[in-house]
Amino acid sequence: MFTYERSKISYERAKQHLAGGVASSLRASMKPFPLYADSAKGARLQDIDNHTYIDYLLAYGPLILGHAHDGLTESILSSMRKGYTYGLQHEGEIELADLLVEVLPCADKVAFSGSGTEAVMLALRLARAHTGKSKIVRFHGHYHGWSDAIFTSFPGAGLGASVGDGEGATVSPGTSGQSANSLDDVILLPWNDPEVLASTLRSRSGEIAAVISEPVMCNSGCLQPKPGYLELIRQLTNELGIVFILDEVITGFRLGLGGAHGRFGIKPDLVTIGKAMGGGIAISAVAGSNALMKLIDTSAVNHLGTLNGNGVATAAALTTIRELAQQNGAAFKRMEELFVTLSAGIRGLLSKHGIPGVVNQCGPVLHMMFIDEPEVADFDTFNKRDAGKYARFAELMLSEGVLLRPNGLWYISTAHSLTDIDETLLAVDRALSQLE
Structure with a gap:
């Protein structure tokens, strides 16, 4: 069981003099509370409580080469x-x-x-x-x-x-x-x-x-x-x-x-x-x-x-x-292939657990949502998703060693491997079983 005592203490300290307790309002949405990083390398990030995560947040998108390339x-x-x-x-x-x-x-x-x-x-x-x-x-x-x-x-x-x-x-x-x-x-x-x-x-x-x-x-x-x-x-x-x-x-x-x-x-x-x-x-x-x-x-x-x-x-x-340009952009093909595998795996696990959901994937970006619709192709349908349920899922995934953005958007980097994908799917399986 992951505990986040040092992150919790740091967050309380931050709120004393840092407006909102975070440097960007978006980060305040993380549950159970904003996480504090200690270091990161490649596709993995370590927090100040010494937990290591496979990172699909990737600083909200910039880390296309992973951490500390x-x-x-x-x-x-x-x-x-x-x-x-x-x-x-x-x-x-x-x-x-x-x-x-x-x-x-x-x-x-x-x-x-x-x-x-x-x-x-x-x-x-x-x-x-x-x-x-x-x-x-x-x-x-x-x-x-x-x-x-x-x-x-x-x-x-x-x-x-x-x-x-x-x-x-x-x-x-x-x-x-x-x-x-x-x-x-x-x-x-x-x-x-x-x-x-x-x-x-x-x-x-x-x-x-x-x-x-x-x-x-x-x-x-x-x-x-x-x-x-x-x-x-x-x-x-x-x-x-x-x-x-x-x-x-x-x-x-x-x-x-x-x-x-x-x-x-x-x-x-x-x-x-x-x-x-x-x-x-x-x-x-x-x-x-x-x-x-x-x-x-x-x-x-x-x-x-x-x-x-x-x-x-x-x-x-x-x-x-x-x-990114090396070998005629081969990194893009590899990232996309990994996310195709991950997306298919998540869809299979949603079916296994009988939980309605959709995974939309485009290249090395995907969005996962819990929704009682067969597909999500327009904004009105997207707004029917259960955002609270996904935030809970992201919190469960954190305790399984996977760092996600609480809104459902996943990024991948050139540092991610098939091993990371396999470990992530095992974590999704465990988190969905708890979500049931």
Whole structure:
């Protein structure tokens, strides 16, 4: 039986002077309480109570190479020995920009930033400057960072759901404290609904600057686009003079070297990338066409940030991308094969225990949920899941030596092995037997 006394003590200490007791509000949802790490290597993490876990949380996505990857660590240390950041330019910026343009199909130029939220803010600004319009179309269940201008309420957030679709929708803020008019320019639509999309874009094209979409709804069920849906967004935005932004902060360098837009054969005007790009070091970017990126060249759009493109971050990204590119991206195939095996195994165990559930898997990402439906392919169905039951399952898995995100989203890294998958399935079997 796992006990977490030292984590519990640390959490109580943290709450004295650290607001919320955690550095990011999302981490407070872990049960029985937020866990404290001591060290990690590869696919395994050890907490301060000396328990070791197979890690599928992976720092909420960035650790595509696993923990403390030797080559990445050496690259970071080598960069730091030459200075952390300069406030001047350095060769690493050029190397990384060149590499991103090489591997990302939509990229003519790139701009660096520090987080996914910042990258989205820049992409929206570029779209508005390019079109001279202000409205932004986004979709229910998608996440584009926590800035006031795009952060909307999720079901169960306690702030009220957004009501209605299209022109009549009321858009609720994602948190208390957002400006009362911060979301006035947001048009919130259901995703994967081509009729509503086409109707809205055609009727309001004169005021819509951009459509922003995740290519796969990783946070909300790992839902994939219907055949032709992303292509329809591309067609309509081209036709109507609207910028198409794909938010690849999660999927970039996780669904493939060219991201989801490379995997699906879609060419948006802009993509935002982050998380896996730096392998665990904070860095993000906007990549896109010359037509939009030239707005930064001419200073029509100011792009600011003290630590943008710093030496440590660019070194981390260069090493991560080059590692993933080895042997024609063989790591992506291997990660996907492991998750196909894991997904099939979990489905079999759900059936064995007579527990209704669904596992949606796309490449090296999967979402597991408890739900009395044969499949989950849309956001409305996803919202019928038993989120509390899954949180309990994640807590049981913790005591079985497997670290999971409490919302059902699983990540895998290049450090995971078939042995890890086998051990995980044994843990799932035991946890489901307790859940019954």
